[in-house]
Amino acid sequence: MxxxxxxxxxxxxxxxxxxxxxxxxxxxxxxxxxxxxxxxxxxxxxxxxxxxxxxxxxxxxxxxxxxxxxxxxxxxxxxxxxxxxxxxxxxxAFPPVLSARHHLLVAGGIGVTPILSHARAAAEWGRSFEVVYAFGDGGGAHREELERLSGGRLTVCGSRTALSEHLDQALLDQPLGAHLYVCGPVAMIDAVRRAALAAGWPAARIHAEAFTAPELEPGEAFDARLLGLGRTIRVESGTTLLDALLAENVPVPNLCRQGVCGECRVGVRPARGAEMAGIEHRDSFLTEEEKGRGDCLMPCVSRPRGEILELEL
Missing domain, CATH: 2.40.30.10 (Translation factors)
Structure with missing residues (x-):
């Protein structure tokens, strides 16, 4: 290119x-x-x-x-x-649900980029949608294009407070079968998700993609056992499992390295015993149900709670 x-x-x-x-x-x-x-x-x-x-x-x-x-x-x-x-x-990893009766698109800052893509497709195919766009002073990338695509269905919020106040009512006004899509900073996504759940939205109809990752603790060192390769790799504190694997020439597909895209997902053997005390999931891609099963993780951000992690690699 x-x-x-x-x-x-x-x-x-x-x-x-x-x-x-x-x-x-x-x-x-x-x-x-x-x-x-x-x-x-x-x-x-x-x-x-x-x-x-x-x-x-x-x-x-x-x-x-x-x-x-x-x-x-x-x-x-x-x-x-x-x-x-x-x-x-x-x-x-953030597609629209084509069976949705309505699409409520919420963007914060540069998180507008995938939301613009959603709005463009919805307008092209005649799907019902509206856009809520929050940004600070000097921001507002793609605002004019969103105004054109949305045909009066764009709400601009100049602060986090204004966004919260607007969504308090907007989340209640959506038709049955609507889906919510939100992209932006992690704190904004968490706030919108909490508001939607409090308004009675099913979790399955809330879709999110984070554009900034929270600062993570370095975590404790641990051993990663690669079951398929018969190898053990030491992962030091402050080093991600993904970086440790790549440094040892173990190929793992990856994109965002922030626990957002899901590209680096790897299978793990469920925890057993004190040395394998489960997983500290730090990503925003897996559902709570998937995290609860304990059979996979995102090595770019997540770590085991114990001293050993067994990988299906």
């Missing part, structure tokens, strides 16, 4: 358009999909696609500059037209 366009959307947010250098049509994708972009140091970051998903001639991503991050956003902001960029095929 090559960079075909760069534009400033608002303070600190840049839209980047990628095209096939030969002009070929790109793989289609579902709303809420993302691509993994290979950065200059060989690592990868995941970015939501914001453009049309059916037989696209380009992929568009919007990147917020984060000087406190690992450098991926800076690398993306430094791209210029004509620069080559290596990306994965699109994948989605």
């Amino acid at each position: 090559v960079v075909a366009g760069v534009s400033e959307l608002c303070v600190g947010v840049r839209a980047i358009e990628l095209r096939d250098p030969e002009g070929r049509v790109l793989p289609s994708f579902a709303p809420g999909s993302s691509i993994a972009v290979q950065l200059g140091d060989g690592s990868r970051n995941s970015y939501s696609l914001t453009g049309p998903g059916r037989r696209p001639d380009h992929y568009s991503v919007s990147v917020r500059l984060d000087d406190r991050g690992r450098g991926g956003s800076r690398w993306m902001h430094d791209r210029r037209i004509g620069d080559p960029v290596t990306v994965s095929v699109p994948s989605s």
Whole structure:
């Protein structure tokens, strides 16, 4: 892929358009999909696609500059037209439920990117939807496009308090069979989820994708037994299981490295005995039921509670 366009959307947010250098049509994708972009140091970051998903001639991503991050956003902001960029095929862990009678789309900050994709598809296919968009001073990337797509069904909130006050009533006004989709910072997602549950929403109709990960404790060191390979790998405090596996050349697919996308999910043997005391799930991808089964984890963020973890690898 090559960079075909760069534009400033608002303070600190840049839209980047990628095209096939030969002009070929790109793989289609579902709303809420993302691509993994290979950065200059060989690592990868995941970015939501914001453009049309059916037989696209380009992929568009919007990147917020984060000087406190690992450098991926800076690398993306430094791209210029004509620069080559290596990306994965699109994948989605945040798709719409096509049987929903109504789609309530809630975005916070740069979390607007997958929400825009949802709104675009809903408008194209004539599905019932509305958008609630919260952002602070200088924000509001893609606001004009959302206004055009939503046809008067966009509510803008300038603060977390305004968002909460609006949702208190909006969550009660939704038709039976509506689904809620929320993307943004973890704290915002948690607040919206709590409000929805308190308003009587079934958990199965609440869908979320976090765009910032909470700071995690380093955790205790442990041994990871790879049952299929007959190996044991030591994972030190402050090192993720995913990083330890990759350092030992154990291939594990991964994208976001924040416990959000679900790409790195691995199976584990259920805990038994004092040394295998279960899993400290730190991701926002698995459901509570899946976490309760204790047969898988996201190695990019989660750790065992005991000294040993047995992996189906």
